Amino acid sequence: MIAAPTRTARSRNPVRSLLPRPRPRRRVVVAVLGTLLLLAVVSAVALSLGDEPTTPAALWEALHGRGPENTVYAVLEVRQPRVVLAMAVGAAFGVAGGLSQSVLRNPLASPDVLGISAGASVAVVSVIAIGSLGGPIGVVPIPVAALAGGLAAAGLIALLARGGGLRGRRILLVGIALSAALTALTQFLLTRIDVYDAQRSAAWLTGSLNARGWGEATPVLVGVAVLLPAALVLAHTNRALLFDDGVAAGWGVRPGRARAVLLLIAVCLAALATSAAGPVAFVALVSGQVARRLAAVPDIPPILAAAAGASLVLVADTIARTALPSQLPVGVLTGLVGAPYLLYLLQRRRSTRGTP
Amino acid sequence: MARSGTAVAAVLLGALALLVVAALAGVIVGTRVLSPGETLAGLLGQDGVAATVIWELRLPRTLLGLLVGSALGVAGVLAQAVTRNPLADPGLLGISAGGAVAVVAGSAFLGLGAGTPRVLLALAGAALATAAVYLFASRSPEGLTPVNMTLAGMAMTAFLGAAVSATVLLSASTMDQYRFWVVGALSLPDPAVLLPAIPPAVAGAILAVVVSGSLNALALGDDTAAALGVAVLRTRLLAGAAVVLLSGTAVALAGPIAFVGLVIPHIARALVGTDVRRVLALSAVLGPLLLVTADVVGRLVARPAEVQVGVVTALLGTPFFIWLTRRAKERSQ
Numbered sequence: 001m002i003a004a005p006t007r008t009a010r011s012r013n014p015v016r017s018l019l020p021r022p023r024p025r026r027r028v029v030v031a032v033l034g035t036l037l038l039l040a041v042v043s044a045v046a047l048s049l050g051d052e053p054t055t056p057a058a059l060w061e062a063l064h065g066r067g068p069e070n071t072v073y074a075v076l077e078v079r080q081p082r083v084v085l086a087m088a089v090g091a092a093f094g095v096a097g098g099l100s101q102s103v104l105r106n107p108l109a110s111p112d113v114l115g116i117s118a119g120a121s122v123a124v125v126s127v128i129a130i131g132s133l134g135g136p137i138g139v140v141p142i143p144v145a146a147l148a149g150g151l152a153a154a155g156l157i158a159l160l161a162r163g164g165g166l167r168g169r170r171i172l173l174v175g176i177a178l179s180a181a182l183t184a185l186t187q188f189l190l191t192r193i194d195v196y197d198a199q200r201s202a203a204w205l206t207g208s209l210n211a212r213g214w215g216e217a218t219p220v221l222v223g224v225a226v227l228l229p230a231a232l233v234l235a236h237t238n239r240a241l242l243f244d245d246g247v248a249a250g251w252g253v254r255p256g257r258a259r260a261v262l263l264l265i266a267v268c269l270a271a272l273a274t275s276a277a278g279p280v281a282f283v284a285l286v287s288g289q290v291a292r293r294l295a296a297v298p299d300i301p302p303i304l305a306a307a308a309g310a311s312l313v314l315v316a317d318t319i320a321r322t323a324l325p326s327q328l329p330v331g332v333l334t335g336l337v338g339a340p341y342l343l344y345l346l347q348r349r350r351s352t353r354g355t356p
Numbered sequence: 357m358a359r360s361g362t363a364v365a366a367v368l369l370g371a372l373a374l375l376v377v378a379a380l381a382g383v384i385v386g387t388r389v390l391s392p393g394e395t396l397a398g399l400l401g402q403d404g405v406a407a408t409v410i411w412e413l414r415l416p417r418t419l420l421g422l423l424v425g426s427a428l429g430v431a432g433v434l435a436q437a438v439t440r441n442p443l444a445d446p447g448l449l450g451i452s453a454g455g456a457v458a459v460v461a462g463s464a465f466l467g468l469g470a471g472t473p474r475v476l477l478a479l480a481g482a483a484l485a486t487a488a489v490y491l492f493a494s495r496s497p498e499g500l501t502p503v504n505m506t507l508a509g510m511a512m513t514a515f516l517g518a519a520v521s522a523t524v525l526l527s528a529s530t531m532d533q534y535r536f537w538v539v540g541a542l543s544l545p546d547p548a549v550l551l552p553a554i555p556p557a558v559a560g561a562i563l564a565v566v567v568s569g570s571l572n573a574l575a576l577g578d579d580t581a582a583a584l585g586v587a588v589l590r591t592r593l594l595a596g597a598a599v600v601l602l603s604g605t606a607v608a609l610a611g612p613i614a615f616v617g618l619v620i621p622h623i624a625r626a627l628v629g630t631d632v633r634r635v636l637a638l639s640a641v642l643g644p645l646l647l648v649t650a651d652v653v654g655r656l657v658a659r660p661a662e663v664q665v666g667v668v669t670a671l672l673g674t675p676f677f678i679w680l681t682r683r684a685k686e687r688s689q
Contacts, residue, residue, distance in 0.1 A: 107507055108443070160678050172443065173622075173681045177674045180615045184670035188663060199525070206521045282514040289507070328522055335518025339511040346496045346504055346511075 028301055031294040035307035039087070042311055046083045046318040047075055085217040085276060086209055086317040086330070087310040090283060092224050092273035094309020097284030098291055098300035099231055099266040103259050106172060107292075110285040111150075111270035114175030117279030118182035119153025120146040120271060124278075125189045125201050142204075143216065143275035150271030153182065154264075207280030207331025209317050216276040223272040224306075227265045231302045234262055281331045283309050286338040293345045312338055364628050364638075371641040375422075378648040382418035383410055386655050420550060421648040421665070424610045427557050429643020430564050431602040432617030433624070433636050437571040438595040441502035445618035446482075446603035449505070450512030452614075454485025455607035457516040460534060464523050472552040478608035479556060482600045485512055490596065553605045560601030564636060567594045571632040613666045616643055619677045626680055646673060 048054045054062065054071055061067035062075040097110040111117060123145040161174040186205070190198050270284060287309035292300045316333035384390050390398065390406055398406025428446070435444040446452045458481025459474055493508040494500045524534050570591040573581040578588050606613065624638040650668035657663060
């Protein structure tokens with residue numbers, strides 16, 4: 001349960017004055033600034049690393065289009081799109097996870113657990129399977145299929161779990177069950193296609209940023225640019241979302257529609273990110289939890305979840321791209337990096353009240 | 357919901373009868389459907405072809421389904437009771453993933469195949485993963501809460517799943533074996549595979565029966581259980597050991613079959629209430645019923661090819677499970 005607000009805003013609205021003041025706590029500000037700083041450092045490192053590492057001075061020159069042509073090409077044409085895509089995908093997954101965990105008030109309620117990613121995966125492997133079995137290839141582009149699959153899965157969950165409330169057990173159980181069924185379908189399709197297509201699908205299914213460019217990055221960037229501010233405004237002006245429906249109703253706030261809109265934003269972001277990079281494992285779940293534990297507040301600040309997700313994917317992709325003898329998909333590394341970090345966070349003493 | 361003893365017995369008997377029908381179908385039905393006369397002749401060894409089909413293919417396979425289904429159903433009940441978490445399931449807590457990663461690593465790096473090595477690997481992997489999840493969850497400041505347990509389990513699943521993906525993606529030959537094993541094919545009709553799996557499964561079943569009474573008390577909370585004279589830690593450890601033995605065996609035999617461990621206890625509870633002993637008994641029957649039925653359906657829908665049992669289980673179980681969750685009244689948590 002969430003403790004009652006201790007401080008009140010100096011507002012003339014009698015309802016608003018009962019709600020926790022919308023000014024963020026200092027700890028949240030510190031966490032956001034720290035994570036953004038980390039993100040800046042990591043992206044500078046990621047831009048410098050490659051087949052031929054760039055020095056910081058040369059990197060600065062190259063970013064402004066000066067210096068040797070090779071370096072400028074490597075930094076601006078090869079590494080920059082990938083770094084930007086990694087950050088966009090990570091931010092989208094992070095916000096999606098943070099929003100759905102906040103709204104459904106359950107740390108397991110992230111798009112990757114509830115079957116949104118599984119829906120996208122089924123759609124993509126179906127497209128690959130149709131090609132593999134001799135059907136027309138490329139009728140539906142893979143990103144479009146992923147987007148449609150993710151949204152369809154979300155619609156199905158909403159339909160099947162309707163009437164159970166957003167915070168009951170039903171939506172989680174239905175989501176996990178649906179996720180299992182969709183994963184089973186994906187694996188069945190994998191056994192039906194030849195081994196090379198199967199391995200290509202497996203790479204996509206783990207989440208990969210190999211051979212992606214601005215074409216894949218643009219939709220995610222636009223999505224994040226539009227939906228992240230929307231989520232920030234909605235989440236901030238609807239602090240009552242945190243509380244029980246009864247409490248919120250007592251304040252005269254009807255939380256249903258705002259919650260539904262926030263969830264829709266989460267689903268769109270997750271589906272967009274999946275369409276660009278595949279269902280990168282674990283980012284949505286772990287980013288929301290990392291953000292909540294860093295900020296030590298019961299709700300998850302979307303901006304912090306975005307920064308945490310972007311850092312995680314960027315670090316994982318940079319390791320996957322540079323440190324290993326053969327390029328692994330980024331999804332493998334997000335699991336290998338993110339999971340131990342979550343385990344570490346679980347051990348730490350924290351001072352937050354309530355559990356979303 | 358059946359409450360009285362006779363009603364529970366009736367449910368149990370009904371489920372057993374269905375299981376017998378499903379097992380018979382498992383022997384009779386396949387790429388080629390045998391007539392009752394052929395089946396009898398085959399069982400008695402009078403019809404050469406039918407005898408081969410039955411004794412070397414379908415009977416071991418049905419037995420495998422019975423064993424794996426029971427193991428998964430019982431393991432799910434224990435996991436949900438010991439963590440007091442309706443979402444607990446060997447697949448979600450990282451236990452199956454532990455077994456799976458050990459088996460995949462064994463086949464990729466050591467060239468170990470089916471049989472005793474695989475059973476031992478899966479058991480060791482499952483035990484290590486369980487111990488790690490338990491340690492991480494219990495060392496958190498809030499203590500061993502269901503949420504922490506599930507989070508630690510999901511983190512472990514993701515970590516081990518990533519390790520499996522890395523191994524599989526780096527080797528196309530491992531990928532080729534893995535993609536069939538991972539969806540849980542029961543189509544390894546080798547009695548030699550079955551034998552080494554029986555002792556751990558039996559040991560797990562005995563442990564489950566022993567702790568089931570104490571688990572009822574544990575449902576009331578640790579303090580109440582202790583006040584009732586139940587050794588809480590010992591109950592947890594024994595139940596955990598049973599879960600490891602049962603789900604490790606199941607993973608070694610049929611791959612990480614998802615969903616049975618999650619769904620079956622919910623269905624059993626909907627039928628006979630919350631007494632762990634009743635749920636355990638019914639799950640030991642419903643688990644194999646779902647698995648063997650799924651196997652038969654998988655053989656029928658795509659003849660002469662077949663659909664892996666893990667796929668059919670999830671596709672059959674999901675609608676039923678969702679219907680159940682919709683029917684059950686939401687209880688305040």
